[in-house]
Amino acid sequence: GAVVSQHPSWVICKSGTSVKIECRSLDFQATTMFWYRQFPKQSLMLMATSNEGSKATYEQGVEKDKFLINHASLTLSTLTVTSAHPEDSSFYICSAENSRLSYNEQFFGPGTRLTVL
Amino acid sequence: GENVEQHPSTLSVQEGDSAVIKCTYSDSASNYFPWYKQELGKRPQLIIDIRSNVGEKKDQRIAVTLNKTAKHFSLHITETQPEDSAVYFCAASTGNQFYFGTGTSLTVIP
Numbered sequence: 001g002a003v004v005s006q007h008p009s010w011v012i013c014k015s016g017t018s019v020k021i022e023c024r025s026l027d028f029q030a031t032t033m034f035w036y037r038q039f040p041k042q043s044l045m046l047m048a049t050s051n052e053g054s055k056a057t058y059e060q061g062v063e064k065d066k067f068l069i070n071h072a073s074l075t076l077s078t079l080t081v082t083s084a085h086p087e088d089s090s091f092y093i094c095s096a097e098n099s100r101l102s103y104n105e106q107f108f109g110p111g112t113r114l115t116v117l
Numbered sequence: 118g119e120n121v122e123q124h125p126s127t128l129s130v131q132e133g134d135s136a137v138i139k140c141t142y143s144d145s146a147s148n149y150f151p152w153y154k155q156e157l158g159k160r161p162q163l164i165i166d167i168r169s170n171v172g173e174k175k176d177q178r179i180a181v182t183l184n185k186t187a188k189h190f191s192l193h194i195t196e197t198q199p200e201d202s203a204v205y206f207c208a209a210s211t212g213n214q215f216y217f218g219t220g221t222s223l224t225v226i227p
Contacts, residue, residue: 034214034215036217041204041220041222042219042220043123043206043217043218043219043220044161044206044217045217046214046215046216046217049214057214059118059214060118093160093161095215104149104151104166104168104210104212105151105163105166106151106163106215108160108161108162109160110159110160111159111160
C-alpha cells in the first residue's frame, strides 16, 4: 500500500504563534511531497513542492518565510506556519509521490485543520 | 504556471443517469491527468487517471477521455448511484507540480 499520515488532524492556536504540521509516508519512501491549502468548498491550492534534501519550491504568492517547509528524510516533510493569523485558518493537505509504485500518482494525507483565534 | 479550469461547478443527476465533468488546461507540457473524489472532510481519493500517450481509459462505470490537441479532458460516470455524490477534482501535472481544477459538486438524486 501507500499510506500517508498527517499530524495533527486539528489544531487550534492563538494568533502570533507558530504551528508545525507533519506529513509522513508510512510504508514507502517519498522523494517528493506536495503541500496544499484548501478552503471550504474550494479546490486544493498547491503551496509548495518539497524535495528531500533540498529547498522547497514555492508557488507564486506563497510566502516562504511564513510557510516553512522541511523535508529532512524520505518519509517526513513538515510545514510550519509561522506567526499564524486568523486568515491562515484553513485545511492543509499533503501528498506524497511514490515513484516506485506508479509514476506521478499522488497519495494524500487526511489533512490538518488549522484554526487560528 | 498551469491553469486548470473545470465545469460545471455543480451537477445534479437522477440515479442511473450519466454525469460528465470537463476540464481544460493551459500547459502543453502537462502529461498526467488524474481525477479525484473528495467527500466532506476527507482526503481526495484517486478514482482514475490518464497519461498523455492515451486518449481514453475506462474502469467499470468511470471513464476519462483526453484530447491533447485541444488541451481538455473529461470524466464520465455512467449508471450513477447516490454514493457517487461528492466533489470531484481534475488535475494536471507535468510531473513536478500538480494543479487542481476548481471542483464539481455532484449530487445523485435517488
